[in-house]
Amino acid sequence: MTDIIFYVFAALALAGAMGVVAGRNPIASLLSMVLCLGSVAVIYVLLEAHFIAAVQVIVYAGAIMVLFLFVIMLLNLGHDYHPDLRYTLWLIIPVAVSGALFGLLARQFWGESVAGSGGDAVDAAVAEYGAIGAIARPLYTQWVVPFEITGILLLVAIVGALVLAKRRV
Amino acid sequence: MITEALLLSAFLFVIGVFGVLVRRNAIIMFLCIELMLNAVNVSFVALSRVVGIDGQLFVFFVMTVAAAEAAVGLAIIISIFRHYESVDVENFNLLKW
Numbered sequence: 001m002t003d004i005i006f007y008v009f010a011a012l013a014l015a016g017a018m019g020v021v022a023g024r025n026p027i028a029s030l031l032s033m034v035l036c037l038g039s040v041a042v043i044y045v046l047l048e049a050h051f052i053a054a055v056q057v058i059v060y061a062g063a064i065m066v067l068f069l070f071v072i073m074l075l076n077l078g079h080d081y082h083p084d085l086r087y088t089l090w091l092i093i094p095v096a097v098s099g100a101l102f103g104l105l106a107r108q109f110w111g112e113s114v115a116g117s118g119g120d121a122v123d124a125a126v127a128e129y130g131a132i133g134a135i136a137r138p139l140y141t142q143w144v145v146p147f148e149i150t151g152i153l154l155l156v157a158i159v160g161a162l163v164l165a166k167r168r169v
Numbered sequence: 170m171i172t173e174a175l176l177l178s179a180f181l182f183v184i185g186v187f188g189v190l191v192r193r194n195a196i197i198m199f200l201c202i203e204l205m206l207n208a209v210n211v212s213f214v215a216l217s218r219v220v221g222i223d224g225q226l227f228v229f230f231v232m233t234v235a236a237a238e239a240a241v242g243l244a245i246i247i248s249i250f251r252h253y254e255s256v257d258v259e260n261f262n263l264l265k266w
Contacts, residue, residue, distance in 0.1 A: 006170060010177045017181050017204055021188035026196050033200050036181075040211060047174060049214045052228050056210075059232055064203070064239050071243045072196060075250050094190035098183045105179035109172060116219035125222055135225055143226055150233045157237030164244035167251075 006046050013039035026072045030065060037061040048122060050131040174215035181208035195246050195256040199239075206235045 016039060019032025037060050044053035125134035139147055181204060188201030210228045217224025246256060253260040 003170070006173065010173070013177065014180055014184070017184040020197070020200050020204060021184060021191065023197070026194060029197050029200055033204065036204065037207065040181075040207060043174060043177070043211065044214050046170065047214050047218060049217065049225050049228075052210075052214060052225050055229070055232060059236065060207070064236055067239055067243060068196065068200065071247060075247070075256065077196065077256065091191065094187050097190060098187040101186060102179060102183040105182070106176065109175040109179060118216075118221035118224075119218040121221045122217060122225075134222055135229070138222060139226060139229070146230060150230060153237050154233065157240045161240040161244040164241065165247045 002046055006043065009039040009042040009046075012036075013043070026077050027069070030068055030072065033068075034061050034065050037065070048119070048126070050126075051135050171215050171218050175212055178208045178211035178215065181205075181211065193258050195249070195258050195261075198258065199242055199246070203235060203239065206231060 013036050016032045016034075016036030020029045020036065023029030023032055037056060041053045041056040041061070044050075044056060122134065125137075128134075129137060185201045185203075185205035185208060188204065189198050192198055192201070210231055213224045213228045213231070215224075249261060250256055
């Protein structure tokens with residue numbers, strides 16, 4: 001049963017990803033992206049990462065995609081379509097590059113029977129502290145310095161976005 | 170299921186690379202970059218079944234960086250749009266020689 005759900009949502013995620021690349025209208029691309037992110041959230045649930053799945057839906061599909069949508073509508077980009085694919089001859093290079101990259105990645109992943117006790121450790125931590133506590137404990141103990149630096153990064157991003165988008169500094 | 174998830178992440182990443190190389194609309198190129206970040210997140214979550222909870226923590230940090238990058242990148246796109254009235258990267262040739 002979980003296998004069937006996994007394959008259905010993996011196919012949906014791939015369809016959404018292809019829709020992003022193939023979409024003529026930026027808004028259509030963005031809605032395909034939301035489909036892709038939602039399907040990936042289901043796959044996170046199947047991999048027992050419940051908190052990450054919730055954050056994926058709330059922050060990624062909710063906040064970041066709405067930011068993109070605001071910008072598309074602010075710049076009024078949804079109306080006049082002019083073909084923006086590169087020339088046919090130029091298409092050879094992207095196909096070659098992405099084909100080579102996929103070959104490399106698939107060769108690395110295929111037939112590799114990855115196994116480890118990490119899954120059991122995650123399940124035990126979730127059973128003891130709950131889905132959020134299992135992530136929060138290492139985040140606030142072992143990884144507290146990167147966590148604080150992340151806060152500084154967000155502050156810098158806020159100030160940078162304001163300065164860049166303002167009309168006159 | 171871990172191997173399948175890793176292959177899915179490889180597929181999503183390659184589609185993102187292809188999109189960045191093929192499209193000329195800056196916003197769609199930017200969406201494809203987000204797609205690549207998301208593909209890496211899938212592989213982190215899949216490998217957290219092997220190495221433990223640290224994989225999921227990394228996804229947390231990647232999402233924060235993605236949010237910061239989206240805010241700054243979209244601000245850059247807005248300020249470029251003011252100059253050229255377009256988001257086609259053909260116009261962005263100030264550093265081209």
